[in-house]
Amino acid sequence: MTEKLYYENAYTKEFDARVISLEYREPYFLTVLDRTAFFPEGGGQRADTGTLGGARVIDVRERNGEIYHYLDTELALGQKVHGELDFAVRYDKMQQHTAEHILSGFFNSVFGLSNVGFHLGESEVTLDIDGFLTWEQLLHVERLANGAVRSCLPVTARFPTPEELSGMSYRSKLELSSGVRIVEISGVDVCACCAPHVGNTGEIGIIKIVSAERWRSGMRLIMHAGARALSDYERKLSSVSGISAALSTPRDEVLPSVIKLKEDVEALKHVTAEKDRRIAELAAKMLGSREGNAVCHIPDMTMDGLIAFSNAALPSVGGILVALTGEDKCYKYVISSKGTDLKALVKEINAALGGRGGGRSEMIQGSFTASLDEIKDYFK
Numbered sequence: 001m002t003e004k005l006y007y008e009n010a011y012t013k014e015f016d017a018r019v020i021s022l023e024y025r026e027p028y029f030l031t032v033l034d035r036t037a038f039f040p041e042g043g044g045q046r047a048d049t050g051t052l053g054g055a056r057v058i059d060v061r062e063r064n065g066e067i068y069h070y071l072d073t074e075l076a077l078g079q080k081v082h083g084e085l086d087f088a089v090r091y092d093k094m095q096q097h098t099a100e101h102i103l104s105g106f107f108n109s110v111f112g113l114s115n116v117g118f119h120l121g122e123s124e125v126t127l128d129i130d131g132f133l134t135w136e137q138l139l140h141v142e143r144l145a146n147g148a149v150r151s152c153l154p155v156t157a158r159f160p161t162p163e164e165l166s167g168m169s170y171r172s173k174l175e176l177s178s179g180v181r182i183v184e185i186s187g188v189d190v191c192a193c194c195a196p197h198v199g200n201t202g203e204i205g206i207i208k209i210v211s212a213e214r215w216r217s218g219m220r221l222i223m224h225a226g227a228r229a230l231s232d233y234e235r236k237l238s239s240v241s242g243i244s245a246a247l248s249t250p251r252d253e254v255l256p257s258v259i260k261l262k263e264d265v266e267a268l269k270h271v272t273a274e275k276d277r278r279i280a281e282l283a284a285k286m287l288g289s290r291e292g293n294a295v296c297h298i299p300d301m302t303m304d305g306l307i308a309f310s311n312a313a314l315p316s317v318g319g320i321l322v323a324l325t326g327e328d329k330c331y332k333y334v335i336s337s338k339g340t341d342l343k344a345l346v347k348e349i350n351a352a353l354g355g356r357g358g359g360r361s362e363m364i365q366g367s368f369t370a371s372l373d374e375i376k377d378y379f380k
């Protein structure tokens with residue numbers, strides 16, 4: 001059995017060990033050591049990475065109590081090796097993981113909810129709870145959690161005897177009986193967990209819940225802790241500052257300004273639609289009656305305006321009515337007809353005029369890359 005150095009001290013960054021077994025499984029060399037500080041994948045957390053001798057540790061997995069290091073280079077059986085973890089990455093995981101314990105502890109003690117899922121990704125940490133809370137309730141738990149961070153509480157881990165364990169109250173996702181590792185955050189949480197954690201809650205810095213959505217019969221939260229929370233704050237501040245500068249509005253007032261802007265855009269859309277409707281009516285009157293086909297170009301028209309024009313003008317057109325907007329060789333079209341099946345012709349029309357689009361037998365919509373003269377010639 002490999003000695004698990006990460007249980008003794010989560011801060012072990014480097015260690016010496018000996019290779020006790022080797023196996024090649026394409027494309028990796030699965031290597032077992034007599035001792036290791038590399039934490040294997042498990043409990044929603046990815047394995048540690050780093051180097052072992054001259055080899056890169058790509059992954060670490062535990063199977064039947066044995067810890068396999070997935071290496072990109074072959075080592076020799078019995079070889080003494082020096083291992084080095086990518087400790088910045090590991091430490092980030094320790095912060096996220098311990099933060100999750102604190103939040104889960106308060107969800108449990110304050111609202112009687114359980115953590116039913118956890119995933120510690122490269123950029124995102126998700127935490128699933130088995131009930132629904134309002135955003136204000138989530139913020140209440142978040143404030144308590146940050147209070148626990150500021151209190152710099154010790155985080156300890158130990159393997160109690162089965163007798164001790166039977167008398168203990170602790171959170172656990174599984175029914176466990178032997179070899180249970182209990183992680184305790186003084187006065188906040190007691191939980192069965194095998195992962196590495198920080199030794200003191202103060203090391204987490206800050207905990208922030210950034211989103212919450214309904215998930216199965218409860219909620220899925222996205223949270224950040226430590227440096228991730230700071231990076232998230234930096235990104236969001238940069239975003240708010242950008243909006244603030246673009247709208248010439250103080251940072252604290254960007255929300256009402258954006259809402260006002262959106263309302264203005266909606267009002268302008270109505271004005272534009274009304275203007276287009278009037279132009280469409282006028283253009284239809286100007287077109288008058290036609291026996292054959294008609295091609296009309298109305299610059300700066302919306303598609304809705306073009307459809308309104310087609311509906312108004314078509315009763316007076318004997319053949320096919322082609323309504324265009326846009327610039328030369330970059331036209332949008334609405335083609336309508338009372339008697340011709342346009343759906344049957346649309347492929348042919350598009351092929352002849354470099355177009356794309358489709359629709360119903362009475363009306364098709366799309367775009368042309370042909371010139372106005374070419375379009376007029378085609379529908380002559």
Ligand SMILES: [Zn+2]
Pocket residue numbers: 097098101183193194195197
């Ligand atoms: Zn844990």
